[in-house]
Amino acid sequence: MDLSLTWAIIILFGIMMYIIMDGFDLGIGILYPFFTEKSDRDLMMNTVAPVWDGNETWLVLGGAGLLAAFPLAYSVILSALSLPLLFMLMALIFRGVAFEFRFKANESERHFWDKAFIGGSIAATFFQGMTLGAYLQGIKVVDQAYAGGALDWISPFSTFTGLGLLVTYALLGSTWLILKTSGDLQSICYKLSKQISVVLLGIIVVISLWTPWMDSRIAARWFSMPNILWLSPVPVLVGLCFFQLQRALQRRAETSPFIYTLGLVMLGYAGLGISIWPNIIPPNLSIQAAAAPASSQQFALVGALIIIPMILMYTAWGYYIFRGKVSKDEAYH
Amino acid sequence: MSDLALTLARIQFGFTISFHIVFPAITIGLASYLAVLEARWLQTKNTVYLDLYHFWVKLFSLFFGMGVVSGLVMAYQFGTNWAGFSNVAGSVTGPLLAYEVMTAFFLEAGFLGVMLFGWNKVGPSLHFTATVMVAIGTLISATWILASNSWMHTPQGFSLVDGKIIPVDWFKIIFNPSFPYRLVHMVIGAYLATALFVVASAAWQLLRGKDNAGVRKMLSMGLWLILLLAPLQVMVGDMHGLNTLKYQPAKIAAIEAHWENKGEEATPLVLLAWPDIAQEKNLFSLEIPVLGSLILRHSLTAQIPALKEFAPQDRPNATIIFWTFRIMVGLGMLMILLAVASTWLRYKKQLYQHKPFLRFATLMGPAGVIAILAGWFTTEVGRQPWVVYGVLRTVDAVTPHTTGEVALTLGLFVVIYLAVFGMGMVYVLRLVNIGPKSGEALHGDAISIAPTEGQAFALAPEFHPAAKSTSNKEDH
Numbered sequence: 101m102d103l104s105l106t107w108a109i110i111i112l113f114g115i116m117m118y119i120i121m122d123g124f125d126l127g128i129g130i131l132y133p134f135f136t137e138k139s140d141r142d143l144m145m146n147t148v149a150p151v152w153d154g155n156e157t158w159l160v161l162g163g164a165g166l167l168a169a170f171p172l173a174y175s176v177i178l179s180a181l182s183l184p185l186l187f188m189l190m191a192l193i194f195r196g197v198a199f200e201f202r203f204k205a206n207e208s209e210r211h212f213w214d215k216a217f218i219g220g221s222i223a224a225t226f227f228q229g230m231t232l233g234a235y236l237q238g239i240k241v242v243d244q245a246y247a248g249g250a251l252d253w254i255s256p257f258s259t260f261t262g263l264g265l266l267v268t269y270a271l272l273g274s275t276w277l278i279l280k281t282s283g284d285l286q287s288i289c290y291k292l293s294k295q296i297s298v299v300l301l302g303i304i305v306v307i308s309l310w311t312p313w314m315d316s317r318i319a320a321r322w323f324s325m326p327n328i329l330w331l332s333p334v335p336v337l338v339g340l341c342f343f344q345l346q347r348a349l350q351r352r353a354e355t356s357p358f359i360y361t362l363g364l365v366m367l368g369y370a371g372l373g374i375s376i377w378p379n380i381i382p383p384n385l386s387i388q389a390a391a392a393p394a395s396s397q398q399f400a401l402v403g404a405l406i407i408i409p410m411i412l413m414y415t416a417w418g419y420y421i422f423r424g425k426v427s428k429d430e431a432y433h
Numbered sequence: 434m435s436d437l438a439l440t441l442a443r444i445q446f447g448f449t450i451s452f453h454i455v456f457p458a459i460t461i462g463l464a465s466y467l468a469v470l471e472a473r474w475l476q477t478k479n480t481v482y483l484d485l486y487h488f489w490v491k492l493f494s495l496f497f498g499m500g501v502v503s504g505l506v507m508a509y510q511f512g513t514n515w516a517g518f519s520n521v522a523g524s525v526t527g528p529l530l531a532y533e534v535m536t537a538f539f540l541e542a543g544f545l546g547v548m549l550f551g552w553n554k555v556g557p558s559l560h561f562t563a564t565v566m567v568a569i570g571t572l573i574s575a576t577w578i579l580a581s582n583s584w585m586h587t588p589q590g591f592s593l594v595d596g597k598i599i600p601v602d603w604f605k606i607i608f609n610p611s612f613p614y615r616l617v618h619m620v621i622g623a624y625l626a627t628a629l630f631v632v633a634s635a636a637w638q639l640l641r642g643k644d645n646a647g648v649r650k651m652l653s654m655g656l657w658l659i660l661l662l663a664p665l666q667v668m669v670g671d672m673h674g675l676n677t678l679k680y681q682p683a684k685i686a687a688i689e690a691h692w693e694n695k696g697e698e699a700t701p702l703v704l705l706a707w708p709d710i711a712q713e714k715n716l717f718s719l720e721i722p723v724l725g726s727l728i729l730r731h732s733l734t735a736q737i738p739a740l741k742e743f744a745p746q747d748r749p750n751a752t753i754i755f756w757t758f759r760i761m762v763g764l765g766m767l768m769i770l771l772a773v774a775s776t777w778l779r780y781k782k783q784l785y786q787h788k789p790f791l792r793f794a795t796l797m798g799p800a801g802v803i804a805i806l807a808g809w810f811t812t813e814v815g816r817q818p819w820v821v822y823g824v825l826r827t828v829d830a831v832t833p834h835t836t837g838e839v840a841l842t843l844g845l846f847v848v849i850y851l852a853v854f855g856m857g858m859v860y861v862l863r864l865v866n867i868g869p870k871s872g873e874a875l876h877g878d879a880i881s882i883a884p885t886e887g888q889a890f891a892l893a894p895e896f897h898p899a900a901k902s903t904s905n906k907e908d909h
């Protein structure tokens with residue numbers, strides 16, 4: 101298979117892993133304001149404390165993979181989106197250290213790290229969503245460099261995708277908590293999940309209409325023959341996942357709400373991917389045109405093909421070790 | 434792109450990486466230390482080691498957390514602020530960074546959860562495996578990042594096509610001429626910095642009259658390591674210097690504040706000076722004749738290249754790196770002094786009581802970290818005006834952001850870093866102030882005493898307070 105294509109798939113896979121994994125732990129920060137008891141918050145944090153660091157590593161893999169296989173795309177995309185990305189990183193600093201600091205702070209200081217965790221999770225998610233929206237709208241490139249302004253990333257569409265991602269991560273978080281907790285906390289999460297999932301469906305519908313309306317190429321991709329036949333399963337599956345999610349929440353299933361939410365997220369992600377394929381910098385720089393020298397792609401690919409499956413194995417092992425409900429006495433702090 | 438914007442971008446990078454480098458350095462040292470402590474505990478069943486493990490793992494997790502978040506910034510800053518560098522040299526640095534992520538970051542993150550939270554979930558040998566994996570991960574990480582950084586100092590194994598770097602020979606790229614020296618120098622520096630920090634924590638406890646087996650063990654182990662590594666570091670540093678002389682002579686000339694060679698005269702060693710770049714001379718200087726030639730050429734006559742032999746626009750900033758280098762070396766000398774003094778006091782059986790020594794050891798706590806920063810500044814400022822030495826200039830590597838944009842993000846980074854990592858250091862110092870307790874594992878909730886389902890961690894006999902009395906008396 102073509103080297104650049106293989107790398108594009110690896111990077112897309114890495115970013116998807118990031119979205120679903122850091123998604124649910126960012127979601128916990130977003131949901132924090134709905135729970136004010138310290139013991140609830142401790143428990144929520146401990147559902148992800150052993151894994152959040154690994155989850156976030158997928159973000160670094162996405163960046164490093166892009167730099168290794170498509171340095172041109174990395175340099176252009178990151179300079180175009182440098183402000184929202186740097187804001188996102190700053191937000192991730194607050195929530196990342198909150199995991200450790202919260203448990204080491206005095207009673208009087210804890211509220212600060214709770215707020216840092218909430219604010220950091222919300223801001224990181226929102227700027228990630230804005231970055232995504234600005235990226236989908238396209239990036240101006242002249243002579244292999246970004247040719248737009250510093251604030252081009254701010255638009256109604258990117259603001260909407262920012263909010264959309266907040267809702268997405270909140271649903272991942274609440275269904276994750278259904279899986280990992282019990283009692284009152286879990287009951288509240290059932291209620292929250294129902295409400296959040298309806299909002300998410302609305303957002304998916306709006307983005308599905310907004311993107312083709314915004315860009316005729318995306319419209320052509322989805323609504324021409326025979327694409328429309330090939331791609332029609334995507335919206336159908338979205339509807340099915342949503343319906344199943346509602347039923348699962350109704351009968352208070354514990355695992356399947358999270359699974360159906362993952363389904364929704366992956367379908368949404370696939371939908372966006374289909375819209376911009378095969379470009380790496382929308383609207384018109386293709387994966388092939390931005391490729392690193394073959395010697396770079398080959399060298400890194402050897403490692404990726406051997407090591408990523410190993411990573412997946414021990415990551416799965418880690419999740420297996422920490423399977424089941426989280427109890428109050430599990431922290432090491 | 435104004436000069437000011439470039440300067441601000443460089444300050445931003447220097448600022449963020451200076452914070453970042455401290456955390457991995459300490460986590461490299463602490464991870465290995467924890468692996469040694471756990472191994473010794475499994476071997477001897479002496480609970481002092483387990484107490485120390487539970488004390489230091491808290492500090493480790495604080496440093497690790499700060500390292501992760503500050504490192505995340507670095508991974509993206511290459512693209513947000515240094516687009517020219519990413520575009521031209523990304524084909525080399527990108528794959529190396531990707532290997533770092535795949536072989537080190539995931540390994541550390543994957544096993545960290547088990548290391549911190551897994552005491553009740555896995556058996557002792559599997560837990561030990563997790564600790565060792567994390568320690569190995571930190572070392573693998575250092576290896577890749579230093580391969581990449583060294584290549585930027587001594588690039589080889591590539592060709593230039595249309596102004597872009599095309600990797601040709603990956604073996605040559607990774608094993609570039611300065612890589613072995615830089616890696617060893619950095620890892621020893623990390624171990625030294627950690628040992629000094631551990632020793633200072635113990636000395637502080639002893640000064641306050643908190644004397645127990647754990648505190649003594651910390652002090653003793655740390656000082657043995659410093660005695661071993663500090664002199665070794667001088668040798669490695671000397672070899673690294675010779676390597677730099679061969680590949681980056683302008684850097685050495687600037688470090689030595691050596692402006693010109695006079696006739697056939699051997700190069701003196703400038704001990705102290707104020708190098709003035711505009712006037713191309715030292716405003717004052719204290720020199721030892723011939724010693725420069727002796728150290729750098731291992732000869733009594735051979736000269737080293739002088740700064741004036743390089744065009745002014747190709748010289749690094751001598752005023753800065755002259756001093757950062759001397760700070761590093763000076764602290765190294767103090768480390769050796771500390772180690773020698775400790776050996777004498779051990780012989781005199783006064784190691785744990787000698788107040789002036791303990792005060793000195795406490796003051797030396799941050800010395801390793803400061804030396805690493807000073808060394809890092811020396812080598813990185815010394816590479817200027819190049820990002821990739823002789824290939825890509827810093828001015829061509831920067832993203833053409835506006836001054837306002839760079840100033841805004843720099844300002845935010847300064848405020849956030851000082852607040853967040855400042856608080857982090859407060860928590861570190863608070864923990865250090867509490868110090869290790871005997872029977873920590875018993876009182877803490879790290880190991881729940883109530884039997885748990887599944888793989889319970891059967892430690893109860895060792896944790897019986899009665900078992901303590903023997904371990905406390907242990908001599909060192």
